[in-house]
Amino acid sequence: MGFEEMWEKIIACDKTYDGLFYTAVKTTKIYCRPSCRSRKPKKENVRFYGHREEAEAAGFRACKRCQPEAERTPHAALIRSVTAFLVREHRRALSLRDISAYAGVSPYHLERLFKQETSETPRTFLEKIRVDKAARLLRTTDRGSLDICYESGFRSPSHFYKAFRRLTACTPSQYRRRSAAGEASAFCDAHPAHQPKEVISSEQAASSRP
Structure with missing residues (x-):
């Protein structure tokens, strides 16, 4: 994803991309999820990072409102990995079996966990x-x-x-x-x-x- 597309996502507070990239604000030294509903920064003050560790290494601290550093369920990392895979490979013809093979779990287990976390299926x-x-x-x-x-x-x-x-x-x-x-x-x-x-x-x- 390029800068403009990521900018569109934070303006829309798009939850789809939570965990796939992070928004860092140079003036406040805070980084957030794309879905954070805090007041939007000026475009020229924004930097994007693919991983929160990169933002932290650059001197940014986590937003207290959206808490981008928090993993709130045991399966959050797995689901984030799967959503990143779906965004990255969305042009491919992907079956549930393909997606579960990437995740390293059974199709049934993946669909159950994914629905539990997101209220929808991977497909x-x-x-x-x-x-x-x-x-x-x-x-x-x-x-x-x-x-x-x-x-x-x-x-x-x-x-x-x-x-x-x-x-x-x-x-x-x-x-x-x-x-x-x-x-x-x-x-x-x-x-x-x-x-x-x-x-x-x-x-x-x-x-x-x-």
């Missing part, structure tokens, strides 16, 4: 990642919908259109038009189904970042 989570990638391509490029369908990892246009509409409440072409008019964020991204649930739950605390 529905992967579908959300693909729709998210497609939405970004619709916003930022002039590529055709069919091209975007396959680039995002979908194997058929019918599945792409069905999933996109279900998760954003509009078709790809509607999304692109509204995005060009500055309306896509308000109309489509606000759809409840498009907001992924937390991989690791966050507790309220008393810190904010400038």
